[in-house]
Amino acid sequence: MNHRRLLLSAALPTLLALGIAAPASAETLNVVASFTVLADVVAHVGGDHVKVSSLVGPNGDPHEFEPSPADAKKLKAAKVTFVSGEGLEGWMDRLISASGYKGAPVVVSDGINTRSMVEDGKTVTDPHVWNSPVNVKVWVANIEKALTAADPADAADFKANAEAYTKTLTDLDAYAHGKFDKVSEDRRKILTSHDAFGYFGREYNVTFLSPLGFSTESEASAANVAKLIEQIKTEHVKAYFFENSNDPRLVKQVAKATGAEPGGELYVESLSKANGPAPTYEKMFRYNVDLLAAAMAKSS
Incomplete structure (x- = not known):
């Protein structure tokens, strides 16, 4: 009151x-x-x-x-x-x-x-x-x-x-810049389920690759998946993530073909339940930053 x-x-x-x-x-x-x-x-x-x-x-x-x-x-x-x-x-x-x-x-x-x-x-x-x-x-x-x-x-x-x-x-x-600015640009490359991190990538100079476009309702063609696999190999992307609100099967398939290692589950379009790791926007953003930074550090 x-x-x-x-x-x-x-x-x-x-x-x-x-x-x-x-x-x-x-x-x-x-x-x-x-x-x-x-x-x-x-x-x-x-x-x-x-x-x-x-x-x-x-x-x-x-x-x-x-x-x-x-x-x-x-x-x-x-x-x-x-x-x-x-x-x-x-x-x-x-x-x-x-x-x-x-x-x-x-x-x-x-x-x-x-x-x-x-x-x-x-x-x-x-x-x-x-x-x-x-x-x-x-x-x-x-x-x-x-x-x-x-x-x-x-x-x-x-x-x-x-x-x-x-x-x-x-x-x-500031927290995100503190985590990513010190990472060399060639290590700031991540595989995710769909293209949901574009603004994050633009802000912190992180490259996100994904088999799907902006919407989870879109479908990835076999040709596009093959092209993505080749790009991941060429750019030496080391880590992949799936998302709490999306089907992880396609990104796992791409990761298996490229040798990318699992980095965990990101919260992209939805918060977790109250007892989860991302029940608020602030906690969600920090959680994602920490998970991504840890994957980059591991690949360095």
């Missing part, structure tokens, strides 16, 4: 005795986020003024998510809904139609310098912006703005929370 609400509770008996109606306290906002990483960041900015629900659960894949009637009910009851955008939540429009939700989701990735690639002859935007904490600062600013619009009475708290969490993101960025 915040200080303002404590004062109101203490004054309530006196106000009632004098026949004065107590001022209405700001309601807790019922907020929905599309997936767990975003839900955690929204919760940090909103603090005790929000109740946040994530549509995609822990260890879930936001690309292949299939909403349920319960999700539609959850969305319809939301005061504010947040999505990352950039093509990540391809199922959201269908869910909005099915639920009768009247609002427009807040796209928190607006303003981020995105990257793209050509897949099947089409230029596709990489939606995995959160794997750089520098990008998440843009999220935070957009979340603060949306929550303030929905609940102006608590604007000062949202601002303070946003500033504190932005400092956390600055520390995470």
Whole structure:
């Protein structure tokens, strides 16, 4: 409970005795986020003024998510809904139609310098912006703005929370640079399941190779897999990782053909359950950095 609400509770008996109606306290906002990483960041900015629900659960894949009637009910009851955008939540429009939700989701990735690639002859935007904490600062600013619009009475708290969490993101960025900047560039090469670490790689000059594109819904052709295997051998990639929310079979097949050694499980698009190693965005990012840095050190 915040200080303002404590004062109101203490004054309530006196106000009632004098026949004065107590001022209405700001309601807790019922907020929905599309997936767990975003839900955690929204919760940090909103603090005790929000109740946040994530549509995609822990260890879930936001690309292949299939909403349920319960999700539609959850969305319809939301005061504010947040999505990352950039093509990540391809199922959201269908869910909005099915639920009768009247609002427009807040796209928190607006303003981020995105990257793209050509897949099947089409230029596709990489939606995995959160794997750089520098990008998440843009999220935070957009979340603060949306929550303030929905609940102006608590604007000062949202601002303070946003500033504190932005400092956390600055520390995470520095932590990653401290781990990777000292590693020679030829050792900063990693094999993963799909191309979800592009922004991480851009920020910390790490090369990620993967058999799949930006979405886990894409399929890798035999020719592309063969080309990737040859590239891994040529570039002497030593470590491979699978992801908590994706099928590991294809990356294991590529690793077996190249001799790459397993480095562990990365948390890329989803947080772990509360008792896992990545229950918050901050812990997820540090966990991934530590795992990747350890693999690079082992290959040096």
